[in-house]
Amino acid sequence: MTRLLVRNAVLLTCDPARPDPFRGWFTVADDGRLAAVEPGDPPAGTTAEEVLDAGGALVGPGFVSAHSHLFTSGFRGIAMDSSLYGWLEVMLGYTAAADAEDVYWMTRHGAQDFLRNGVTTAYDFTDTGLTFESESAGVSRYGATLPETAYQHAQLRAKVDAGLRHVHSVMLAQGDVPQADTLAQLDEVVAAAATADPDLHLGLALSGTVQWADSRDAAALEVTAMRRHGLLNQPHFLETPHEVELQRSKFDWYADAGALGPDLVFGHFIQTTDEILTRAAAAGCGMSWQPMSNGRLASGVAAVPRMRELGMRVGMGLDDQSCTDVSDPFSNMRTGLALLRATHRDPAALPVRDVLEMHTRGSAEVLGIDDRVGSLRVGRYADFLVVDPRDPDTGPVWDAIGTYVLACSLRNLQQVRVGGRLVAAGSRLTDPAAGEVSGQLHERMARIRRAVDGPR
Structure with a gap:
């Protein structure tokens, strides 16, 4: 029927x-x-x-967000005058006080917020439970330990329970953790993801961390993990306008490790050079563009017209709900149009039809899921x-x-x-648990805030 x-x-x-x-x-x-x-x-x-x-x-x-952090849904409006690492340090200072069940409700709230606003598929960077330290405006690092597997499982379950189609992206261990331990944990995550509803769970991916790494070994490990399970890798890369030369030097880490190719999608990719763009495009790499958060965090304007001229696949994402603040794909499209047209002083820098396709089919294409979502x-x-x-x-x-x-x-x-x-x-969700999700989020965020900031 x-x-x-x-x-x-x-x-x-x-x-x-x-x-x-x-x-x-x-x-x-x-x-x-x-x-x-x-x-x-x-x-x-x-x-x-x-x-x-x-x-x-x-x-x-339905819109496809090619770059999202659903667990951040309870942190809108924080660090409102900070750039990337200052904002991250504030937000992750709170998530450090959360447990796996907290992160479940935070993620489910973010997922239902996406659905309410017309985003039906998301690439979701999961919270790791790792500590984060900002050393300067351009240098930061995660703690050297294995991520919390329970956190990753909870976030996968939250997206399925919310009914959001997704690519579930996980981070590898940081620092001097033995490679065998890191890959064994990844095997466990892959096995758990294989049991998720295949109509909603569209794939597993890596959250690359070379931007924060101290050693070229990080790129080599990511390539090993990618090949081990056939995973897409989306690293945050060349995002912040600080320590730009240091960031650019790490492009060769990926190139030398053999990572460049269609299964490497650069998130943000703002502080580029034409040489970097040409090499990435020639290798078939993709890019995910987050114009609203790039503006909010003063990260800059990505060279999207040049990327497209070189033939690079470009999708669009809504990024963290705590630095995009309103998960609004219509505003994200218009922000992208305005930034590029104003920067280039040319309306042809991004046609209107193209920005709609970038936030739907284009995002699906860059994630390798356009056979299932992104177009009618x-x-x-x-x-x-x-x-x-x-x-x-x-x-x-x-x-x-x-x-x-x-x-x-x-x-x-x-x-x-x-x-x-x-x-x-309209703004009304049909999920009968939607009210409970909101109630759980508020209750848990209030407890976390008290734990970090003390009584108010």
């Missing part, structure tokens, strides 16, 4: 094989995947368990948004993509559906 029929929609499919937008319809099969996507009206006699008449509203794919194409999961520019009214629709990206916002987001099933109507 067909699960859902959507009709009378203005479709923004982000399908490279067909022109958007067009008025059309689609069906969702019992497995939650798109069975048909066509222009016009459905054939007479087409039936489904549920029929959604979109009434001419805009319907696009037959065989992909039916993760989609109903966005109505008439409620509240944004005025005449001169161009559907222009209206969607430039004029619409979370206030126009009427429905979020995952696998065709409704997960949010």
